[in-house]
Amino acid sequence: MTALLPERATAFDVEAVRRDFPVLSRVIHGHPLVYLDNASSSHKPVQVLDAEREFALQHYSNVHRGVHTLSQEATEAYEQARSTVAAFLGAQHDEIVFTKNATEAYNLVAYSFGNAKAGSRFALGPGDEVCVTEMEHHSNLVPWQMLCERTGATLRWFPLTDDGRLDLADLEGLVNERTKVLSFVHQSNLLGTVNPVDVLVRRAREVGALVLLDGAQSAPHMPVDVVALGVDFYVATGHKMLGPSGIGMLWGRKDLLDAMPPFMGGGSMIEVVQMSGSTYAPAPERFEAGTPVISQAVALAAACDYLTGLGMENVAAHEAALTGRLLEGLRRLPGLQVIGPDSLHSRGSAVSFAVEGVHPHDVGQSLDELGIAVRVGHHCAAPVCRRYGVPATARASSYLYNTEAEIDRLLEGLEQVQAFWKA
Amino acid sequence: MSVTSPESLYQEIILDHYRNPHHRGLRDPYDVEVHHVNPTCGDEVTLRVQVKDGPSGRVVQDVSYDGEGCSISQASTSVMTDLVIGQPVDAALGKAEAFLELMQSRGTLEPDEDVLEDGIAFAGVSRYPARVKCALLGWMAWKDATAQAVAQDSRENQ
Numbered sequence: 372m373t374a375l376l377p378e379r380a381t382a383f384d385v386e387a388v389r390r391d392f393p394v395l396s397r398v399i400h401g402h403p404l405v406y407l408d409n410a411s412s413s414h415k416p417v418q419v420l421d422a423e424r425e426f427a428l429q430h431y432s433n434v435h436r437g438v439h440t441l442s443q444e445a446t447e448a449y450e451q452a453r454s455t456v457a458a459f460l461g462a463q464h465d466e467i468v469f470t471k472n473a474t475e476a477y478n479l480v481a482y483s484f485g486n487a488k489a490g491s492r493f494a495l496g497p498g499d500e501v502c503v504t505e506m507e508h509h510s511n512l513v514p515w516q517m518l519c520e521r522t523g524a525t526l527r528w529f530p531l532t533d534d535g536r537l538d539l540a541d542l543e544g545l546v547n548e549r550t551k552v553l554s555f556v557h558q559s560n561l562l563g564t565v566n567p568v569d570v571l572v573r574r575a576r577e578v579g580a581l582v583l584l585d586g587a588q589s590a591p592h593m594p595v596d597v598v599a600l601g602v603d604f605y606v607a608t609g610h611k612m613l614g615p616s617g618i619g620m621l622w623g624r625k626d627l628l629d630a631m632p633p634f635m636g637g638g639s640m641i642e643v644v645q646m647s648g649s650t651y652a653p654a655p656e657r658f659e660a661g662t663p664v665i666s667q668a669v670a671l672a673a674a675c676d677y678l679t680g681l682g683m684e685n686v687a688a689h690e691a692a693l694t695g696r697l698l699e700g701l702r703r704l705p706g707l708q709v710i711g712p713d714s715l716h717s718r719g720s721a722v723s724f725a726v727e728g729v730h731p732h733d734v735g736q737s738l739d740e741l742g743i744a745v746r747v748g749h750h751c752a753a754p755v756c757r758r759y760g761v762p763a764t765a766r767a768s769s770y771l772y773n774t775e776a777e778i779d780r781l782l783e784g785l786e787q788v789q790a791f792w793k794a
Numbered sequence: 795m796s797v798t799s800p801e802s803l804y805q806e807i808i809l810d811h812y813r814n815p816h817h818r819g820l821r822d823p824y825d826v827e828v829h830h831v832n833p834t835c836g837d838e839v840t841l842r843v844q845v846k847d848g849p850s851g852r853v854v855q856d857v858s859y860d861g862e863g864c865s866i867s868q869a870s871t872s873v874m875t876d877l878v879i880g881q882p883v884d885a886a887l888g889k890a891e892a893f894l895e896l897m898q899s900r901g902t903l904e905p906d907e908d909v910l911e912d913g914i915a916f917a918g919v920s921r922y923p924a925r926v927k928c929a930l931l932g933w934m935a936w937k938d939a940t941a942q943a944v945a946q947d948s949r950e951n952q
Contacts (some may be wrong), residue, residue: 517897545913667813730863730864730865731864732835732837732863732864732865732925732928733804733864733865733866736803736804736925737804737920747835748834748835748836749835753836756836762835762836762837762838762862763835763836763837
């Protein structure tokens with residue numbers, strides 16, 4: 372990553388990027404906003420909003436219905452958006468399913484498997500296993516717990532090491548010939564850990580398990596090629612990657628998507644409907660029942676274009692520089708504990724930390740008074756907090772529009788917070 | 795530092811109760827123990843209540859608790875115990891209502907110091923919707939435990 376820096380870093384002009392995000396000029400409690408809650412949700416550049424507005428004002432109609440001009444234009448824009456998203460992830464057009472959010476995408480896969488007839492490769496029952504990890508976001512954990520409850524399958528999980536990594540010591544025991552699904556997070560939203568996809572995929576292949584990779588925190592921050600990753604399913608969401616909320620995406624290998632039973636029934640997902648029963652459209656329509664998220668798809672494609680224009684490797688390099696500066700600064704502050712990997716090795720920009728003697732809520736509230744936005748709480752990953760013996764954490768997560776000066780503002784802010792709460 | 799500005803959340807009274815909480819630690823005897831959590835942030839409180847018959851109705855004999863949470867939730871629970879211990883149950887429930895009303899006021903209510911005493915320091919919290927549930931955690935646990943204790947008491951007296 373750093374090898375790319377000298378030449379490519381000059382192409383990445385953070386001040387020019389910032390001009391595309393008007394919200395970054397806001398003043399909060401008398402201080403310029405420092406937005407470090409990007410792992411929760413990112414902001415949108417004007418280009419994304421302009422694209423959505425232009426579409427809504429000039430071309431909007433329902434899609435895949437009717438023959439009038441607007442209907443044709445809207446359908447073309449929607450399907451073009453699918454192609455753009457597919458290209459962004461290294462996938463084919465027909466392999467991208469638009470969902471409401473990432474959560475719906477995990478549920479789509481879990482419920483589809485639950486709907487499979489006995490004997491199907493997707494069906495689960497007693498004796499079968501689903502494997503996840505202890506660092507999953509609730510959205511990639513609870514749907515699998517529910518699937519196991521419905522089918523009698525057993526849920527297993529990789530534990531975590533003290534330094535915030537997956538404990539792979541029992542890889543062969545946890546992923547075994549009974550494992551039907553291995554679903555895990557690419558980049559942890561709480562710890563920042565980037566997991567060794569290759570090691571896990573290799574083991575899953577040995578035993579014939581299907582692999583779902585949660586990319587909600589990787590698609591926004593690093594170059595992603597789903598084919599090179601070698602997984603079967605990949606999930607991401609628009610609002611964490613400069614796009615709108617209300618749209619997520621599931622990538623699946625086409626042969627799998629076409630063989631999977633539907634999740635939700637309704638319009639658009641059918642082939643022939645009779646009173647006695649129906650047949651279903653091939654993927655991706657099979658999984659897009661009802662009027663889809665149309666304008667949001669157009670906006671999401673604009674977000675992908677924006678990121679591609681900057682170059683995802685440049686985005687990753689910029690964030691790595693910020694994350695390195697933050698980790699180094701936190702190390703120098705006494706009473707600050709990073710929860711997760713404390714080096715840049717295989718880690719992303721989400722950095723969770725505990726301030727000794729100050730509850731994360733109070734840390735977050737005090738930082739807000741200084742115009743600094745961080746996330747506090749369990750980050751929808753309560754088992755991770757429990758694993759590290761904290762009720763919650765404060766988390767700073769940078770993105771392409773953050774600057775080194777902003778990281779320094781956070782570090783100075785933390786010193787002030789410590790001084791205030793010590794008094 | 796701006797977090798100490800008068801408009802801000804962290805009043806001196808709140809910080810005092812946070813650093814030196816009153817009536818903290820679980821005690822015996824008690825009638826009912828409850829465990830309440832704030833699922834969005836992970837704060838939790840375990841709280842015990844003992845009610846006793848007094849000359850003019852039931853009285854809150856003791857409230858004890860243990861918990862983990864932010865300054866607002868911990869201080870609010872401490873203030874609550876000061877306000878309700880030794881009070882007739884009805885009067886204590888009245889204070890809980892007054893505190894709830896204050897928390898839902900979004901900064902528009904002038905609290906009555908005669909009723910809420912140190913609780914008036916939380917008036918500013920009502921301007922921070924994300925923190926209102928912190929301030930209410932201990933109070934809600936107390937109301938729940940007290941309602942159970944009173945119901946239990948009524949059954950035993952039947």
